[in-house]
Amino acid sequence: MLTVHHLGKSQSERIVWLCEELGIPYELKRYARDSVTMLAPPDYKALHPIGAAPVIVDGDLVLAESGAIVDYIMAKYGKGRLVLGPDAPDFAQFLYWFHFANGTLQAGMGRLMLLNRLKLAEDNPMLPATKARVDRAFDLVDTRVRDAEYLAGSTFTTADIMMGFSLTTMRYFQPYDLARCPNVVKYLGRIGARPAYRRAMEKGDPGMALLLS
Amino acid sequence: MLTVHHLGKSQSERIVWLCEELGIPYELKRYARDSVTMLAPPDYKALHPIGAAPVIVDGDLVLAESGAIVDYIMAKYGKGRLVLGPDAPDFAQFLYWFHFANGTLQAGMGRLMLLNRLKLAEDNPMLPATKARVDRAFDLVDTRVRDAEYLAGSTFTTADIMMGFSLTTMRYFQPYDLARCPNVVKYLGRIGARPAYRRAMEKGDPGMALLLS
Numbered sequence: 001m002l003t004v005h006h007l008g009k010s011q012s013e014r015i016v017w018l019c020e021e022l023g024i025p026y027e028l029k030r031y032a033r034d035s036v037t038m039l040a041p042p043d044y045k046a047l048h049p050i051g052a053a054p055v056i057v058d059g060d061l062v063l064a065e066s067g068a069i070v071d072y073i074m075a076k077y078g079k080g081r082l083v084l085g086p087d088a089p090d091f092a093q094f095l096y097w098f099h100f101a102n103g104t105l106q107a108g109m110g111r112l113m114l115l116n117r118l119k120l121a122e123d124n125p126m127l128p129a130t131k132a133r134v135d136r137a138f139d140l141v142d143t144r145v146r147d148a149e150y151l152a153g154s155t156f157t158t159a160d161i162m163m164g165f166s167l168t169t170m171r172y173f174q175p176y177d178l179a180r181c182p183n184v185v186k187y188l189g190r191i192g193a194r195p196a197y198r199r200a201m202e203k204g205d206p207g208m209a210l211l212l213s
Numbered sequence: 214m215l216t217v218h219h220l221g222k223s224q225s226e227r228i229v230w231l232c233e234e235l236g237i238p239y240e241l242k243r244y245a246r247d248s249v250t251m252l253a254p255p256d257y258k259a260l261h262p263i264g265a266a267p268v269i270v271d272g273d274l275v276l277a278e279s280g281a282i283v284d285y286i287m288a289k290y291g292k293g294r295l296v297l298g299p300d301a302p303d304f305a306q307f308l309y310w311f312h313f314a315n316g317t318l319q320a321g322m323g324r325l326m327l328l329n330r331l332k333l334a335e336d337n338p339m340l341p342a343t344k345a346r347v348d349r350a351f352d353l354v355d356t357r358v359r360d361a362e363y364l365a366g367s368t369f370t371t372a373d374i375m376m377g378f379s380l381t382t383m384r385y386f387q388p389y390d391l392a393r394c395p396n397v398v399k400y401l402g403r404i405g406a407r408p409a410y411r412r413a414m415e416k417g418d419p420g421m422a423l424l425l426s
Contacts, residue, residue, distance in 0.1 A: 050313075061305050065317065066316065067311075068311065068313070071312070072305055075298075075299040086288040092274050095278075095280075099281040099284070103279065106320075136262075
């Protein structure tokens with residue numbers, strides 16, 4: 001039996017969501033962030049040497065890292081669902097957005113969060129430079145979901161699951177105004193209408209307001 | 214014919230290296246960073262809307278993002294080489310280190326680089342906190358390559374290719390002393406002895422000193 005260790009308001013919401021989309025059996029163990037520091041509690045950090053969410057346990061395997069966990073679950077339990085193969089016309093789009101999530105968007109949001117916590121002088125040039133890179137990432141997403149229903153194209157895939165956290169819950173840690181991205185808001189409306197997404201969020205973070213706009 | 218657009222001293226060295234390991238035909242187009250700002254030149258930024266390395270062109274496809282490009286090339290031209298499948302005992306290790314490269318190590322190095330460029334007061338608590346996370350990532354790699362020849366285990370894979378840049382050339386932008394990681398140094402010795410690695414570096418960044426220790 002797969003166990004998903006879910007730290008509240010964290011990247012591990014992706015894994016809960018994936019399990020709900022696939023409809024596979026899993027045990028959900030929830031952990032709350034420290035209410036002052038917002039860091040993971042000691043028992044979450046002890047799960048895996050990297051000390052960060054997400055973490056799953058499957059038999060003897062303890063695995064961390066969003067992309068690795070998603071690829072692992074798809075290979076073991078996915079039965080070909082929610083992914084595009086090399087022969088699909090949108091294969092490259094699928095790969096691009098899947099990796100863009102942590103490779104570009106989440107990394108950019110993390111750097112922006114770091115700068116904002118430093119309370120730099122408002123005229124520090126690193127602020128607009130870092131903000132501009134995040135804006136470019138959001139603009140790219142906006143153009144994509146203006147032209148396609150989901151990130152990989154007409155099919156909902158794990159690329160949407162990887163991107164979802166960075167477009168929504170991550171904004172609790174680094175606010176981002178989606179007014180500049182009307183197509184992202186419409187896209188998040190489509191995501192928020194998915195029963196599996198709603199079930200995942202209700203199970204993983206009950207009562208958390210969903211940042212879908 | 215696959216075209217690899219390589220920005221000097223950048224993540225696109227992974228793609229040159231991958232093509233050399235696979236021995237597939239490709240055209241290499243090199244671009245130099247601006248000698249003052251160290252940024253990509255305008256003609257590189259114009260290749261893809263994200264404006265960052267790596268970028269490949271394959272027929273009508275223009276693709277960016279390291280992880281996506283590696284997955285794409287493996288699916289199209291890899292013929293099952295350099296990857297582990299779901300039935301391999303080290304499948305999860307392979308996935309973990311493949312995604313750890315940009316999801317954790319490169320992201321951490323990027324945040325550290327950003328902080329160092331800000332010339333913060335030496336007692337700013339964000340510095341040791343960010344450094345500690347990068348140290349934890351390097352320590353994890355060090356333990357792994359103490360116990361295994363390559364990151365996925367006994368087999369060289371694309372996980373090593375993804376990690377290579379962050380362990381070596383990235384240290385031109387964010388120095389990191391490998392004295393604390395003797396097993397990483399030995400591992401990089403094994404990497405540096407690979408003919409395909411040496412060919413890739415000589416073709417992509419001729420004359421660049423390799424940061425293998």
